Amino acid sequence: MIQVGLHHFLILSAVLFSLGLLAVLTKKNAVTVLMGIELILNAANINFVAFARYTDNGIHGQVFAVFVIVTAAAGAAVALAIVLNIYKQLKTVNLDEADSLAR
Amino acid sequence: MKDLLDSILQGSSFLANLSEVALAILLLAIAGLLFAGVAAVCALVFVYVERKVAAHMQDRLGPMEVNTGIPLLKNIGHGWAQTIADALKLLLKEDIVPGAADRKLHLIAPFIIFCSVLAAVTVLPFGEKLVVSDMNIGVFFVLAITSFSVIGMILAGWASNNKWSLLGGMRSAAQIVSYEIPSGLAVLIVVMQVGSLNFGDIVAAQAGGLFHWNVFRFFPLNLIAFLIAFLATLAEANRAPFDLPEAESELTAGFATEYSGFKWAVFFLSEYFNMFLIGVFLSSLFLGGWHSPFGGLLGGFFDKGLWQPFWVILKAVVIIFLQMWLRWTLPRLRVDQLMYTSWKVLTPFAFGLIFFIGLWMLF
Amino acid sequence: MNAFDISFYIFAAGAVVSAAVMVFARNLIYCAVGLLFALANVAAIYVLLGADFLAATQLMIYVGGILALLLFGIMLSVKFTGVELRTGTLQMLPGLLVVAGLLGLLIRMILRTEWAMLEPGEFQPTTASIGRHFMTDYLIPFEVASVLLLVALIGAAYMARREKS
Amino acid sequence: MLFNFAAPLIFILAGALFIALNLVISRLLQPRFPSVGKATTYECGEIPIGTSWIQFNIRFYVIALIFVIFDVEIVFLIPWAVVFKDLGLFAFVEMMIFIGMLLLGLAYAWRKGDLEWDKPETDKFSREAAPELFEEISARPEKVTGELVG
Numbered sequence: 035m036i037q038v039g040l041h042h043f044l045i046l047s048a049v050l051f052s053l054g055l056l057a058v059l060t061k062k063n064a065v066t067v068l069m070g071i072e073l074i075l076n077a078a079n080i081n082f083v084a085f086a087r088y089t090d091n092g093i094h095g096q097v098f099a100v101f102v103i104v105t106a107a108a109g110a111a112v113a114l115a116i117v118l119n120i121y122k123q124l125k126t127v128n129l130d131e132a133d134s135l136a137r
Numbered sequence: 138m139k140d141l142l143d144s145i146l147q148g149s150s151f152l153a154n155l156s157e158v159a160l161a162i163l164l165l166a167i168a169g170l171l172f173a174g175v176a177a178v179c180a181l182v183f184v185y186v187e188r189k190v191a192a193h194m195q196d197r198l199g200p201m202e203v204n205t206g207i208p209l210l211k212n213i214g215h216g217w218a219q220t221i222a223d224a225l226k227l228l229l230k231e232d233i234v235p236g237a238a239d240r241k242l243h244l245i246a247p248f249i250i251f252c253s254v255l256a257a258v259t260v261l262p263f264g265e266k267l268v269v270s271d272m273n274i275g276v277f278f279v280l281a282i283t284s285f286s287v288i289g290m291i292l293a294g295w296a297s298n299n300k301w302s303l304l305g306g307m308r309s310a311a312q313i314v315s316y317e318i319p320s321g322l323a324v325l326i327v328v329m330q331v332g333s334l335n336f337g338d339i340v341a342a343q344a345g346g347l348f349h350w351n352v353f354r355f356f357p358l359n360l361i362a363f364l365i366a367f368l369a370t371l372a373e374a375n376r377a378p379f380d381l382p383e384a385e386s387e388l389t390a391g392f393a394t395e396y397s398g399f400k401w402a403v404f405f406l407s408e409y410f411n412m413f414l415i416g417v418f419l420s421s422l423f424l425g426g427w428h429s430p431f432g433g434l435l436g437g438f439f440d441k442g443l444w445q446p447f448w449v450i451l452k453a454v455v456i457i458f459l460q461m462w463l464r465w466t467l468p469r470l471r472v473d474q475l476m477y478t479s480w481k482v483l484t485p486f487a488f489g490l491i492f493f494i495g496l497w498m499l500f
Numbered sequence: 501m502n503a504f505d506i507s508f509y510i511f512a513a514g515a516v517v518s519a520a521v522m523v524f525a526r527n528l529i530y531c532a533v534g535l536l537f538a539l540a541n542v543a544a545i546y547v548l549l550g551a552d553f554l555a556a557t558q559l560m561i562y563v564g565g566i567l568a569l570l571l572f573g574i575m576l577s578v579k580f581t582g583v584e585l586r587t588g589t590l591q592m593l594p595g596l597l598v599v600a601g602l603l604g605l606l607i608r609m610i611l612r613t614e615w616a617m618l619e620p621g622e623f624q625p626t627t628a629s630i631g632r633h634f635m636t637d638y639l640i641p642f643e644v645a646s647v648l649l650l651v652a653l654i655g656a657a658y659m660a661r662r663e664k665s
Numbered sequence: 666m667l668f669n670f671a672a673p674l675i676f677i678l679a680g681a682l683f684i685a686l687n688l689v690i691s692r693l694l695q696p697r698f699p700s701v702g703k704a705t706t707y708e709c710g711e712i713p714i715g716t717s718w719i720q721f722n723i724r725f726y727v728i729a730l731i732f733v734i735f736d737v738e739i740v741f742l743i744p745w746a747v748v749f750k751d752l753g754l755f756a757f758v759e760m761m762i763f764i765g766m767l768l769l770g771l772a773y774a775w776r777k778g779d780l781e782w783d784k785p786e787t788d789k790f791s792r793e794a795a796p797e798l799f800e801e802i803s804a805r806p807e808k809v810t811g812e813l814v815g
Binding site for chain 4: 547548553555557563569576623639649660
């Protein structure tokens with residue numbers, strides 16, 4: 035078996051990305067869609083860090099990943115507030131039912 | 138740890154045949170089991186001590202009955218075997234899971250809470266060389282890994298499918314989460330002064346006797362930081378006067394209501410081991426860790442060898458005693474007072490301290 | 501196979517399996533637990549890539565922060581008609597097909613590309629150099645992040661509060 | 666470095682093993698007499714009504730939200746704190762701007778009452794609200810409690 039290197043990490047990241055995308059595409063509940071987005075961001079972060087280690091020998095990728103995590107935190111906070119507002123207005127967080135602009 | 142590995146490798150021919158990695162894993166696993174056992178013993182001792190402390194503070198005797206049972210010596214021993222009997226009882230008790238509960242998550246939750254505390258202990262130093270994992274981000278790691286317990290509590294509360302449990306779990310989460318900010322900031326004050334996240338470096342920087350400990354530096358700013366850290370960690374451990382999540386009179390036992398037998402004991406064990414963790418954590422950060430208060434007295438005799446773990450554990454025990462003292466002295470806070478204390482008192486004060494200590498260090 | 505490789509495969513499998521649990525579980529809390537273990541395994545992967553600070557950050561912000569927030573969000577947005585927090589899926593088959601196609605393309609791209617690889621260096625503590633980068637090269641993103649956080653705090657608090665009145 | 670991270674991991678596994686072993690031992694030793702009564706959800710002896718799905722107060726979310734923002738801030742502060750001694754004044758000013766921004770957020774939440782929790786209405790029971798009743802209760806507590814018990 036070949037030694038673990040960049041390709042392994044990239045493929046892992048691709049698989050996680052696909053699973054996250056699948057959650058975003060198919061889940062009904064808005065909160066699970068958010069979870070899928072978090073998974074996608076994690077996959078991207080693995081890529082950043084893997085490239086930082088195997089093609090750059092620097093630390094810039096890690097700094098970038100920290101910023102991604104921060105943005106994810108801010109995004110999750112706002113997105114969940116929106117979800118809670120949708121729930122308040124429409125009494126559902128299922129995305130296929132929450133399709134009207136008026137109450 | 139590495140030195141220990143090498144010496145064992147040379148000492149035994151059987152072990153030398155194993156690969157180094159396998160040996161390391163084996164040793165660590167043994168150490169882990171040992172620590173888990175220590176956690177259990179810790180909990181037993183501290184529960185006994187707590188009952189005695191409580192009793193004497195309230196002018197009672199506390200447990201007196203369970204002793205050796207030898208006829209003549211029957212009444213001697215101040216009920217030392219009480220908690221052992223309790224532990225055996227818990228082990229023999231029927232483990233009841235309510236029918237409405239989610240059995241898988243009900244089982245997982247105690248694991249998450251216990252393991253997060255146990256993992257945090259690995260980076261704490263009990264002596265100059267006496268540390269399982271000399272991690273360079275030690276302090277940050279403790280802050281990070283203990284946040285698992287929040288999730289464990291929410292899961293325990295949810296999985297029980299009980300109103301008290303769920304409310305208790307949510308309250309615990311809200312409380313721990315609120316107090317993580319002041320405790321994190323107070324810890325950062327020490328990191329600022331030392332310039333390292335490694336526990337070894339932080340303790341080494343406090344060598345030289347009582348007045349070189351971090352509590353007494355930048356007087357009185359660090360003392361305030363220590364108080365903030367102490368109160369915040371007290372709240373994070375769900376200890377009185379911050380024990381709202383398990384307020385007996387309103388929520389029966391909080392998120393642990395539907396747990397019985399050994400699973401319940403795991404929560405209990407985690408709570409007391411967490412107190413010990415906090416004791417060692419605070420003593421390493423603020424109270425000089427393995428250093429004695431005497432500094433260079435007798436050529437630093439008290440700073441060497443087995444004195445080091447002695448000082449660490451003594452300081453931890455003192456902090457634990459303080460926690461118990463507060464528990465049996467102060468009444469429980471209300472929820473609004475709890476939030477007030479965290480967000481409107483401790484957090485602004487911690488930010489202020491960072492500002493002033495920063496200025497002090499610069500000029 | 502050395503220890504590094506073995507641990508990579510263990511954690512990668514752990515991450516993928518828990519992510520799959522997250523995607524395919526029908527119970528909302530199981531999704532959250534799946535995400536919890538996926539995040540923890542990804543943190544371990546960061547450690548294998550020499551990013552110790554990032555791994556602890558992952559645990560602290562994702563597990564302690566975002567996941568707790570998501571769990572609170574679930575608790576606050578369930579209809580309490582049934583005992584279990586069920587969530588359905590939509591268009592599973594087309595979704596699977598699209599994602600499988602995309603995954604195939606991605607893997608093909610990863611394997612075909614000639615990456616300009618360097619020999620990875622020794623593992624080093626990263627915290628201090630990350631701190632230095634924040635204060636020098638990444639100063640603007642660093643300060644902008646504070647604005648972003650401020651905006652997120654005010655905006656989300658405002659939206660959540662409007663429910664009260 | 667990897668070794669230092671392997672230690673907590675193995676401790677986690679060992680801890681899990683420890684609990685699992687004890688649970689198994691406990692399972693082997695304990696009596697098992699399941700009954701419907703035992704499997705009922707505990708509600709202080711009452712028969713449970715409904716499920717435990719109560720709608721939670723939105724304040725839980727707001728607190729968690731403010732926490733996440735400040736958690737992120739701590740993560741930014743940590744590397745700063747490590748290099749603060751080396752970098753000096755410049756880093757200090759930068760970080761104070763950063764903290765100041767977030768303190769604005771805290772001040773906003775404070776001002777708008779997001780940090781308040783529901784307070785009990787103690788005024789209702791104060792001396793000012795119902796002076797006669799208050800005097801009566803203070804004078805003869807046993808009468809009131811007696812009525813309550815009876």
